[in-house]
Amino acid sequence: MLDLALSVLAEQSTPGLMLMFFYVVMLELPRYGFSAVAFAVSPARRQQSVCLSNFSPRVSVIAAGLNEGDCIEKCVRSLRAQSYKNLEIVIVSDGSRDNMPKIARDLVRKGLVEKAFATDRRCGKSSGVNLAYRYTSGEIIINVDCDCSYDRFAIERIVAQFADDPSVGATVGDIIPRNGNMSLIAAIQVIEYLLCISLGKRIAAVFDQVVCVSGAFSAFRRAAIDDVGFLDPGGGEDLDLTLRLRRRGWRIAFAADALCYTDVPVTDWALIRQRMRWERDAVRVRYRKHRGTCLPSSRTFMVAEAVHQIDFLLFNVLLGITFPLYLLFLYFEMGASVGFMLLAAHLGMMLLDTVIFLIAVLTTGRWDFLGYLFYVPAYSIFNTTVMRAVRVVAYVQEWAFDGSRGDAHYVPLRVQQARRW
Amino acid sequence: MYSQISSHKVPSLQLPDGIIIKSASDLLRAAQLRNSPGGHLRPVIDLTGDYRSECDAVGHQALQETVDAFAARRSKLANWVLASERPDVRLLAYLYLTGVPLTARYTPDNKAAIGYGRLAPVPLPNQTAEELVSAGYLARRLFDRVHYCDRCSSARLNVREECPSCRGVDLRTETLLHHFKCVYQGPEPDFRADDSRLVCPKCARELRHYGTEYERSGTVQQCGTCGQTSTEPAIGFVCMDCSAHFDSENVRAREYFHYELTEAGTTYLLQPHPRSGDHVLRHLYPLAIATRIAALAAQGGHFVVCEISYKRERALVHEHGADAFERARRQFIDELRAQMVVDCLIAESRDHDYALVPAVTKSELLPSLNERITYVMRTLRHDLGVKAFALDCNEILTCST
Numbered sequence: 153m154l155d156l157a158l159s160v161l162a163e164q165s166t167p168g169l170m171l172m173f174f175y176v177v178m179l180e181l182p183r184y185g186f187s188a189v190a191f192a193v194s195p196a197r198r199q200q201s202v203c204l205s206n207f208s209p210r211v212s213v214i215a216a217g218l219n220e221g222d223c224i225e226k227c228v229r230s231l232r233a234q235s236y237k238n239l240e241i242v243i244v245s246d247g248s249r250d251n252m253p254k255i256a257r258d259l260v261r262k263g264l265v266e267k268a269f270a271t272d273r274r275c276g277k278s279s280g281v282n283l284a285y286r287y288t289s290g291e292i293i294i295n296v297d298c299d300c301s302y303d304r305f306a307i308e309r310i311v312a313q314f315a316d317d318p319s320v321g322a323t324v325g326d327i328i329p330r331n332g333n334m335s336l337i338a339a340i341q342v343i344e345y346l347l348c349i350s351l352g353k354r355i356a357a358v359f360d361q362v363v364c365v366s367g368a369f370s371a372f373r374r375a376a377i378d379d380v381g382f383l384d385p386g387g388g389e390d391l392d393l394t395l396r397l398r399r400r401g402w403r404i405a406f407a408a409d410a411l412c413y414t415d416v417p418v419t420d421w422a423l424i425r426q427r428m429r430w431e432r433d434a435v436r437v438r439y440r441k442h443r444g445t446c447l448p449s450s451r452t453f454m455v456a457e458a459v460h461q462i463d464f465l466l467f468n469v470l471l472g473i474t475f476p477l478y479l480l481f482l483y484f485e486m487g488a489s490v491g492f493m494l495l496a497a498h499l500g501m502m503l504l505d506t507v508i509f510l511i512a513v514l515t516t517g518r519w520d521f522l523g524y525l526f527y528v529p530a531y532s533i534f535n536t537t538v539m540r541a542v543r544v545v546a547y548v549q550e551w552a553f554d555g556s557r558g559d560a561h562y563v564p565l566r567v568q569q570a571r572r573w
Numbered sequence: 574m575y576s577q578i579s580s581h582k583v584p585s586l587q588l589p590d591g592i593i594i595k596s597a598s599d600l601l602r603a604a605q606l607r608n609s610p611g612g613h614l615r616p617v618i619d620l621t622g623d624y625r626s627e628c629d630a631v632g633h634q635a636l637q638e639t640v641d642a643f644a645a646r647r648s649k650l651a652n653w654v655l656a657s658e659r660p661d662v663r664l665l666a667y668l669y670l671t672g673v674p675l676t677a678r679y680t681p682d683n684k685a686a687i688g689y690g691r692l693a694p695v696p697l698p699n700q701t702a703e704e705l706v707s708a709g710y711l712a713r714r715l716f717d718r719v720h721y722c723d724r725c726s727s728a729r730l731n732v733r734e735e736c737p738s739c740r741g742v743d744l745r746t747e748t749l750l751h752h753f754k755c756v757y758q759g760p761e762p763d764f765r766a767d768d769s770r771l772v773c774p775k776c777a778r779e780l781r782h783y784g785t786e787y788e789r790s791g792t793v794q795q796c797g798t799c800g801q802t803s804t805e806p807a808i809g810f811v812c813m814d815c816s817a818h819f820d821s822e823n824v825r826a827r828e829y830f831h832y833e834l835t836e837a838g839t840t841y842l843l844q845p846h847p848r849s850g851d852h853v854l855r856h857l858y859p860l861a862i863a864t865r866i867a868a869l870a871a872q873g874g875h876f877v878v879c880e881i882s883y884k885r886e887r888a889l890v891h892e893h894g895a896d897a898f899e900r901a902r903r904q905f906i907d908e909l910r911a912q913m914v915v916d917c918l919i920a921e922s923r924d925h926d927y928a929l930v931p932a933v934t935k936s937e938l939l940p941s942l943n944e945r946i947t948y949v950m951r952t953l954r955h956d957l958g959v960k961a962f963a964l965d966c967n968e969i970l971t972c973s974t
Contacts, residue, residue: 247790253805257804261807261822267802267803268803268804269791269793270791270805271751271791272791273751273788273790275751275756275758275788279756279757279758279790282756282759283749283758283759286758286759286760286763381755381757381775381776384755384756385753385755385756570754570785570786571753572754
């Protein structure tokens with residue numbers, strides 16, 4: 153069957169190949185392949201962290217979460233083990249029903265945490281972070297997830313991004329899954345994070361196109377937060393805040409060497425649920441709340457914003473929605489041999505993904521990630537089939553049914569119902 | 574108030590048969606008599622009805638009956654018991670004569686807050702009773718646990734809510750409001766406009782409908798002294814006698830029990846003669862160890878007794894609190910017990926612990942004991958600074974004779 157697929161490829165003329173792989177040749181290759189190669193050989197990737205000798209502002213770390221009693225102490229201890237010492241930690245237990253409030257109080261008593269709050273009702277992570285912010289005193293505010301842990305120099309390096317450029321309003325650190333060995337799904341996400349965050353945000357930073365500071369590890373200048381207000385309701389609050397900051401002219405940086413370790417979903421359904429939520433929120437935030445940024449007729453139109461908005465619309469939304477039409481087109485063009493043709497297309501994608509994976513390893517210097525090389529074919533297939541289908545369903549749910557408003561998993565329903573966008 | 578009311582006399586002591594309280598002023602004198610030689614061998618009868626809980630009987634009707642009951646039991650005790658002024662023997666004899674348990678009760682006018690009455694047969698009844706419990710002569714039942722001042726031992730502590738940061742008591746509770754529309758969450762004063770309207774400080778919208786626009790999500794404590802904010806206040810203790818301050822981590826607690834005579838206690842009390850060396854051994858060791866020494870000495874066997882002390886007690890209490898030290902000490906003893914031979918007896922006293930190991934000499938025991946102590950210490954979180962001082966049977970018996 154593989155031979156047949158390869159022979160189908162070999163029989164095609166150059167225009168025929170272009171027609172078969174127009175998605176890859178016209179869209180994927182220029183977007184990821186060329187930019188990855190360009191970045192791998194550019195001087196930007198060798199950029200080092202800024203020296204901090206004269207820049208050590210007070211940093212406030214906010215850890216807000218729901219029922220995080222099992223992991224909050226580990227997170228705090230990882231923060232207290234940081235090379236950067238001028239920091240205060242504020243914990244908010246967002247209506248937790250486990251022992252998180254008690255553990256947070258104990259951490260205050262032990263002097264590991266400056267302040268801890270526990271609300272009686274679950275209000276959502278955004279509300280918890282906003283509450284904590286009210287009681288912070290730092291010039292730099294760092295938002296972390298309670299189930300994450302941090303490299304010893306993570307805070308020092310993320311704070312360094314604010315040293316020389318007062319227009320930097322926010323910085324996002326690099327996120328690395330620490331449980332990639334738990335399942336095939338987790339291993340696939342290790343590759344995905346490497347390509348999309350570790351490599352993708354490096355490239356985006358060169359073009360000033362970092363458009364989402366992850367809620368797991370991001371730092372903000374207090375002046376920037378005060379300029380836009382902190383988090384707004386709903387999921388995708390990290391994307392929303394980044395877009396608001398960008399609209400106000402703040403630069404968003406990426407600290408490639410500030411490392412945050414997180415656990416990713418290990419089962420397919422957990423991953424699919426997470427991604428459905430992410431994609432729904434992305435569409436809502438981008439094309440409902442911030443749609444003006446890509447409409448030339450709008451007073452909020454900005455070219456730099458329109459670039460990433462159109463990029464997302466083209467490569468995520470339209471590509472996903474038109475993919476089934478593309479398959480139909482191939483079927484009518486090639487008849488029964490479409491199966492071999494798709495197999496051949498997948499082989500081509502795997503090859504491209506493998507090259508980009510190797511570039512990512514080379515760029516980040518994470519040679520131990522080479523062990524995941526054998527999972528790249530699985531990543532390639534999963535990404536182009538399952539995840540593409542997930543995106544299509546999520547977009548349809550959001551556009552047609554305002555699906556995120558009924559999602560109480562991340563934000564309480566009473567807040568989802570009350571939010572404007 | 575002090576009268577001889579019947580013909581029953583304690584042999585050789587020539588003491589009256591009872592102490593009668595006729596007025597409030599008699600109580601102090603009765604307590605002195607109770608603590609005097611032989612004072613524990615006769616009942617105190619309250620004719621006023623005001624000291625019901627402290628006396629052995631109340632009212633005229635119970636007078637003769639109580640005196641007779643004491644006399645009947647007293648006649649079964651050997652002279653060595655009747656004549657003994659050792660606290661443990663006094664307490665056992667008293668419990669035997671009364672036929673009721675030694676009962677703890679609240680004494681708010683006293684620094685200890687809980688006690689065994691002014692008419693207890695020994696000055697520190699619970700200390701003596703605890704030794705008798707470890708010897709198996711008394712059984713105990715928990716009455717209550719009280720916190721006490723580490724500086725002056727007073728249990729009259731004021732328990733109060735304090736600021737976790739500065740330990741001040743000027744705390745103010747503020748309600749948190751949560752605005753759904755923009756998810757701002759903060760204390761109510763943040764939302765208070767001049768004209769008593771609620772206006773969100775983030776989005777400037779007015780909050781009007783509770784439950785649909787906003788909610789009360791919790792409370793925070795604001796300290797009026799240092800300005801710190803926290804969800805819950807800390808609990809602190811202030812001694813009302815010496816003003817010392819303790820937080821809940823460091824305050825020490827003491828347990829009080831009711832004590833009841835056991836079968837073994839009765840048997841010990843009713844033996845016709847005391848065991849040899851018993852008296853001196855009781856000054857050296859806890860009762861359980863002293864009793865076992867006397868038994869082993871009578872059999873002529875070898876044994877070694879180790880006194881275990883904790884040199885880092887003060888430092889540990891200072892660094893981690895009294896509870897942490899007590900837990901570590903208890904854990905050490907439990908682990909050591911598990912490491913030792915089966916018939917090794919370990920007994921605790923206030924300042925030291927003791928291990929009696931039978932059928933060994935000091936030179937045989939010490940290397941392995943030190944090895945075991947080192948091993949156990951490695952398993953503990955805190956370094957107790959354990960030191961063991963050993964005496965073999967010859968050294969102990971020489972001391973006691």
